[in-house]
Amino acid sequence: MNIVASLALLCLSAAAAVSGNESTETVLSAAPGDFILLQCYIGANVTPVWTTWMKDGQVVAGNGSYAANPRFALKQDGTLTISEAITEDSGSFLCSSALPDNRTINARVQLQITNIPSTHPDCMFVQAQDTSSVQLNCSWFGAYPTPKLRWGEDGDFQVTNSLNVTLNSSMLHDKQKVTCTALHQLLKQENQKSCSITLRAPFPEGTPLVTVLEGTNLTLTCSETTSLPPAITTWRKGQNQDLIVSGSRYILSFEGPAVKLTIVNISKDDERYYFCRSENALGVRELEVYLTVKTSSSAYTGAVIGVFIAALIMGSAFIVVKVLYSRRHTICLGGGFMQAEDSGDVLDLVDSDDEQIFHDTVPQLHPLANGRHTTLVQIHRIPSSEDHEDTETAGTDPQPPEQKEEATEEAEDLVSF
Incomplete structure (x- = not known):
């Protein structure tokens, strides 16, 4: 642990009156965790009658009163000690000490606790209704001495804990990355800290085609969640894109990123295009919604x-x-x-009632040895397309008489029943 002492060197004037006041001021720097000594008066074997220490107008230690902070202590010689210094100990300390010779000594010490925050700077948007530009803020609190901040690569570093910048829309484009860099005297160049923001154009989402029955109420919903900085979303209607405001017919409501438009008691006149319009400094995008109104008859x-x-x-x-x-x-x-x-042969089945007529009309042959009658039946074939072709062929190529006789014999077959 380092011990840091502040010597309030008093230059006493030989011509000063016995009851006169002497004052001095010094600046002291320390790191977090140091043990700090703030001395009010240095003299050989001189003990002050009383001593009081104040910080930023508030008494922190004094004779006859306890220290306001357990880390603060007042020694007999008027020295104020601070153990385990923290960043909040930085500030202006004022000591008032009365000596035995009736002199009053005033000493002022400006204490600076050097500190580098472990976190990176914070980059954020500044909300504005004007979409022609973007306002960005970069802050890095807790750093001491005061750091230097810069937006972009070409800007100048400024000694401040918070830095704002305004960028015109003509200088911006979709998915552009803007960076803030922080420098500190205790921070090496290769270890510099930074933060960044990626700009994004708006992209509204919703249902492009909606059908509703006449006389009912309808709510159209449009959501926009991707834009940076956040876009301003409005509802418009008709080809002229007239701005819709809340009233008796139209009701606008907001639920997080969703912008809802409720149309009350829809009529056929409400059948038209509606536009969900989202706009930021990077551009304007619209979602077209066409509303179809159905009547009860349809x-x-x-x-x-x-x-x-x-x-x-x-x-x-x-x-x-x-x-x-x-x-x-x-x-x-x-x-x-x-x-x-399509069969070439026709087979007629004779019912039982016509069986006797069939036997009477068909010639019968003499009984055979087995006792059965034999009936002479000629099977007539219905001419087909193939038979017709055969007939034409026969006309051009007549058969010999021998073949004709054989054909006649084959046609007269005997069939037994």
Whole structure:
């Protein structure tokens, strides 16, 4: 722990009266944690009658009174001691001491506690209604002696704890980074501290298309959270973008970053474009919202159309099911749904009632050895497209008589029943 003493050197004038007052002033610097001695009077074997110490107009120690701060103590010779000095001990100390020879000694000590804050400077915006410029503030409190601050790279350092700067909008652009640098006499150049702000243009967000029923109330919401400095957001209407203010028809409300517009008792005249406009020093951006107003009749018409379409779909499904059911045998037998019956041969099945007529009209042959009757049946083939082609071929290339006889014999086959 360092011990720092302040010597209040008194230059006594030989011509001074016995009851005269003597005063002096000195400046003392110390670091946090030091043990400090503030001496009021230095004399050989002289003990003051009384001594009082004041700091910034308040008594901190004196004869017959206790020290206002437990770290402060008054010695018999009038010296004020401060243990474990802190930044708040900085200030102006005044000592008044009465000597045995009726002289009064006044000593003033300006105490400076050097300090470098462990934190970086603070960069922030200064709120303003004018969007043509940006006001920034850089502060670094707790540093002693007073630090030097500078905005940007080309500016001059100024000895201050707080520095404001105004930047014109023409000098700014989106995502621009602005830096404040702090210097201190106890801080090395490579260890300098700084803070910065990144500027951002506004970007309002919301629902661009809204549909509402006539006669109801509607609330349009627009949020803007990305702009730096914070943008000013307003609602406007129509192609002329007339500014909307709160009244009986329109109600404006703010919930954090959201700006809400409530339209009361909506009519067909409210069907138009609405604009959520956000503006800061970096630019202006708008969110277009188109409001469609539906009347009660249009809503009823829509419901009727919906019911008609549903009925049409159900009717079509019923017809398809009915067709499938009517052709179930064809589908189950593998014939296909739309496949037509195209067979070259026709086989007629005779019912039981017509069986006797069939036997009477068809010639019967003599019984065979097994006792069964044999009926002579000629199978006639229905001409097809292939048979027609064969007929044309036969006309151009006649068959020999032998082949014709064989064909006649093959046509007259015997079929037993």
